[in-house]
Amino acid sequence: xxxxxxxxxxxxxxxxxxxxxxxxxxxxxxxxxxxxxxxxxxxxxxxxxxxxxxxxxxxxxxxxxxxxxxxxxxxxxxxxxxxxxxxxxxxxxxxxxxxxxxxxxxxxxxxxxxxxxxxxxxxxxxxxxxxxxxxxxxxxxxxxxxxxxxxxxxxxxxxxxxxxxxxxxxxxxxxxxxxxxxxxxxxxxxxxxxxxxxxxxxxxxxxxxxxxxxxxxxxxxxxxxxxxxxxxxxxxxxxxxxxxxxxxxxxxxxxxxxxxxxxxxxxxxxxxxxxxxxxxxxxxxxxxxx
Numbered sequence: 001x002x003x004x005x006x007x008x009x010x011x012x013x014x015x016x017x018x019x020x021x022x023x024x025x026x027x028x029x030x031x032x033x034x035x036x037x038x039x040x041x042x043x044x045x046x047x048x049x050x051x052x053x054x055x056x057x058x059x060x061x062x063x064x065x066x067x068x069x070x071x072x073x074x075x076x077x078x079x080x081x082x083x084x085x086x087x088x089x090x091x092x093x094x095x096x097x098x099x100x101x102x103x104x105x106x107x108x109x110x111x112x113x114x115x116x117x118x119x120x121x122x123x124x125x126x127x128x129x130x131x132x133x134x135x136x137x138x139x140x141x142x143x144x145x146x147x148x149x150x151x152x153x154x155x156x157x158x159x160x161x162x163x164x165x166x167x168x169x170x171x172x173x174x175x176x177x178x179x180x181x182x183x184x185x186x187x188x189x190x191x192x193x194x195x196x197x198x199x200x201x202x203x204x205x206x207x208x209x210x211x212x213x214x215x216x217x218x219x220x221x222x223x224x225x226x227x228x229x230x231x232x233x234x235x236x237x238x239x240x241x242x243x244x245x246x247x248x249x250x251x252x253x254x255x256x257x258x259x260x261x262x263x264x265x266x267x268x269x270x271x272x273x274x275x276x277x278x279x280x281x282x283x284x285x286x287x288x289x290x
Contacts, residue, residue: 030253031253031255032075032253032259035256039078040078040080041111042081042110043071043079043080043081044081044084044098044108044111044112044113045060045064046086046114048192049062049114050193050216051063051212051216051282055083063280063282064113064114067134067264067273067276070276071111071263071264074259075260084096090116090118091121093112094248097109098112098128099127099250110249111257112247113247115248116137116246117130117243117289118130118243127250129248129250129253130246130247131246131261132246133244133287133289134246134247134287135244135277135286135287137243138232139169139238139242140214140230141208141232142206142209142217142229143205143206144206144221144226144228145227146226148205151231151233152233156233157174157182157185159185161206162182162185162187162206162207162208163188163189163195163196163203163206164195164207164208165192165195166188166190172239173238174208187203192213196217200224200226211230214230218230219280219281242288247260
């Protein structure tokens, strides 16, 4: 009886949410026609997430920002970027930035970039739709060649320090690798920029992150005369060594996702996608789908 009541309560709650979405002006999703008619598309990108997206005195910068500008150009509208930090998890990010908005201003975007394309995430987030993978994320290590000529195994860091951003996939892996033998060698940055600075300032000679971030660090280090190399040694026990990156839209804006997908396909097929990544010292990788 209790289980049945819980199920009924869940259904009722779901219907109330859907009703709110259908009647509340500030929460109503914008299909493609509404976006085009308004003349502006709102695109979410993460803050402090170089090389993908960040803000400086010149405004929004980064790979995903350039991709967002191309999407707007393709749709013949202006672009407005909604820039926020990451929440506790991807489900929270989708809720705050795509279908519900923040608690104070209820602001959310038409499209969210740099979304891990995961079927389970897509299924459990009924009010958001994941689609259009445009890049393959991978894990890697960037290391100073003069200090660490090669990194064939993470055993190299039993006695050598390595930087990583706090509470990331890299951090979880390093914390548990070799039964915790690397714990004393891990130098955690509160943000990726903090971890990057540990490497650039020579406090550590290696950093673990996504391959794109590692290449970005090598790109920045080269400007300071530091020769770096990117390595991808075996990562036994890591949850994932790579995953495709795509977009997210509201559940009733699927036609918008199709149009954005066309814009991303245009970028890839014309070679402009690779050119964007290359400007940040990053090699573009085609998404690998199961």
